[in-house]
Amino acid sequence: MEHTSAFSLPNSGHNRDAEASKMGMWLFLFTELLLFGGLFIVYMVYRSLNPESFLLASFELDVAMGTFNTIVLLVSSMTIAMSITAIQTGDAKKSIFLLYTTLGLAIVFLIVKYFEWSAKIHHGLFPGFEVYDGLPPGESLFFFLYFFMTGLHALHIIIGGIIISVVIYRTKKGLVTKEKYTLTENAGLYWHLVDLIWIYLFPLFYLIH
């Protein structure tokens, strides 16, 4: 073979490309929205078919706990946004602190969710329990969708928590810096999405009366 000189292309997939990773994240968030979108359609259809039972069932949910969790998530969205600003100005310590705060808030959210869920299950409002199985179809659908959608959302909170932990770890290692903070930004984007979905879930299940 006659080619001995090293040649490399200017536009390489192995170059660091912050634009590309952010674009990838946005596209991924689209797919997440559509995933929940399918569930929102199902919710809408069944709500319009069983308006009364959905209404009755929704009174069972604890608006206070829901509101509390909404505030928790909104604040966490703010803290993660602030941690991005912090790393942009090169303040890794502050960024890490704010990420820990976000993580803490995520855990608070999950704990509240745990109490909400266990209260429902305690009252037998879960598939397989007597009370649930005795409900009229509309109400049981409401509760099932409640568990399914908030459950899937909680799963996203957990994944988000893991991502944030990775960001904390890498920031501590000095791998996320003032020049190179796409990871924090992407974690922030993801976290905002998780927050956004909750902003839709909350009124749909707790507030529409």
Place this chain on the structure above:
Amino acid sequence: MTSTALNLNYLQAKKGIFSWIFSVDHKRIGLLYLYSLITFFLVGATLGVLMRLELLNPGKDLFEAQTYNQIFTMHGVIMIFLFIIPSIPAVFGNFFLPIMLGTDDVSFPRLNLLSWWIYIIGAIMALSTLLFGDGPADTGWTFYVPYSVKTGTNVTMSVLAAFVLGFSSILTGLNFIVTIHRLKTPGMTFLKMPLFAWALYATSWIQLLATPVIGITLLMIVAERVFGVGLFDPSIGGDPILYQHLFWIYSHPAVYIMALPAFGIISELLPTFSNRTIFGYKAIAFSSLAIAFVGYFVWGHHMFTSGMSGLARIIYSIMTFLVAIPTAIKVFNWVATLYKGSIDVQPPLLYGLGFIFQFMIGGLSGLVLGALATDIHLHDTYFVVGHFHYVMFGGTGFAFFGALHYWYPKIWGRMYNKLVANIAFFILFIGFNLLYFPMMIAGLMGMPRRYYDYLPEFHLPNMISTYGSWVLAIGLLLMLGNLIAGFRRKHEKIARNPWGTGITLEWQTLSPPPVANFDRMPVLPKDGPYDYDHKPEIKE
């Protein structure tokens, strides 16, 4: 990297199985997909031939009804989720998109490897139903409720497999979109991109926007089976029609995930083998987007007989007819490309022409099904089975084989026996049409699909169809055997541009390409990717 490593091509650079299954090189990942896809295709095809054997004569011959139901479900699941949806993008998209854009990899090489692993895990899950649980699903690949939540077979696992495979598809699509936006070689704009890249771009958007919906729908089936809640089962308050809507919101656009990449292949084959520019570059590029877009609003045509308002049916029918317009635009442009070209009939072109012929039959029979009056008669008959095999197999499948013959010398730096390749094509072509055309006739006569038995009056078309499946099987074996034998053939070193008339960037690099794809800066033709008047000269 040492200078010797630089001289090695991507096949030689590293050795050993781990250097393949953990490779982040898009070329190797493309081949990983190729070998896995072909394996699953052969399994699926065997099941198809077995079904045809059962249907050779009326009455029960080989299988119980239940076994037959499981076979056609497994056949459908394998062919759809493991073969045709990933097919062209995962194999040739992975291998050639970066090279055609003049770059050295996709934007997220590790994500790319992950998507192959997810694919393999999904495949194992789908096939595991053969061994574990209460037997493979017997619902058909559509998993229609309420039967799918009631049957004792292992629907849960099949459905989870489809869910996992969807992830793989999403990741590939996401990767391609970002790659196309970010990694085109300097000077290449969107309108100077090869049409294959355009086709992949439109496909990737569909993968991204449609797949999550089926994902969640399938999860709902699992939830319903596990918790026994009435999401879709009407006897406990669910709505089975809602399932059909959600299913087809994905699965209709999914047929464009299968078809658009094939259009892209044809748009590459025709200029090369007519030695002239493509006719109507923009029309072909934008009609892909138009198809992708309109394709979102036609899913209801699968449900004309499921209970839908008259108005909705008319709208879905009209929209379905609209899709035919951008599709026909493509066909006319392809034919116009051939017109006055200096046509060189090589094996890949034969597959391209076979595609156009068969896809046209598939497409036109689709209009018959999209028309309300005729669909009432033809819904769920063998006409549908004939129709979708013409589109998916006669269309996309043939384009896949065409691509395999077209890029074979580039991928492996070898050449197959062209005469045998031509013979194999004709056997395949005859076998294919013998196999599926009679199915359409049986359907017109009223033979329903998904039964292991039929009335004696349908005997003749079924007999011909089964004979056709044997001819087709011989053709397939000959084709694959010839390709495999090509690896061992002794011949001169393969040139950079073995067809002589290839114009896209992959023909400017070595065959097979070096690890980093190019050994020197690729040169773009002056006026767009198919500018044969200013074709850059390629020195060996």
